[in-house]
Amino acid sequence: MxxxxxxxxxxxxxxxxxxxxxxxxxxxxxxxxxxxxxxxRASTRTDGPPTAHAAFRSMAAHVRTATLTGAVTAENDPNHLLGRPGEYTSKVTFSDSWVQASQVTGADPGAVERGGAVEVFADAADARARAESIRAIAKSSPALAEYDYVHGPVLVRVSRYLTPKQAAQYASAAAELG
Structure with missing residues (x-):
């Protein structure tokens, strides 16, 4: 046995x-x-997408006119999208000193038109889908137009009040993310 x-x-x-x-x-x-x-990989990150705050810090190192204004939480998210399936996992808002106060009178403190927002998703496909959704809305209402730059799981949304040359700085900074 x-x-x-x-x-x-x-x-x-x-x-x-x-x-x-x-x-x-x-x-x-x-x-x-x-x-x-x-x-x-281009990044040394090993634990998934960056947070919106980390992505903003990296971007703001290239765009000196951007200032962090807030972090979106499930409790204060005006879109009620944070953490929902297919939606952003973190989000911050920022102002840009190139945007004149007279252009955004009455806009909410975290409104994209004051500067912008950084939204981070679980994957690049969700970030692209969000950008496409925003563009579709802007087509039907030009007052909601904005610049949107997707790099991997990060969507950088920038105020329509910036000139194309100013917004291009965000496009370059977004390309450095990830």
Missing amino acids: HRTTSAAASALAPVVALLTLLTACGNAPANSPADAHEPA
Whole structure:
């Protein structure tokens, strides 16, 4: 009987080793040796998309006229989209000193027309879908037009009151994200 148990243990050893290896690979952090076959990523981030706050900090290093004005939470989100399936996972708003106060009289403090917003999604497809939705709304109401730049899971929304040259700085900064 000892011989049968020993034979069964010998037969199971390769299966146990394979399962251990597969489990270890499934939990490997991004850019670990298990990912050596994948191309190098442009970012050193290993835990998914950046937060909107981190993306804004990076962008504001290139666009010095942008100032963070607020962080959107589930409680204060005017769109009621934060955390909903397919919607942004984080969002911040910012003002831009190029936008004249007289142009935005009466606009809410976190309104895109005061400067803009950074919205981060779980993936690039959701960010593109949101940008397309905003563009469709703007087509039917030009007063809601804005500049929208998608880079990976990040959507940078910029005030229509900026000139195309000013807005292009945000486009360049957005391209550096990710």
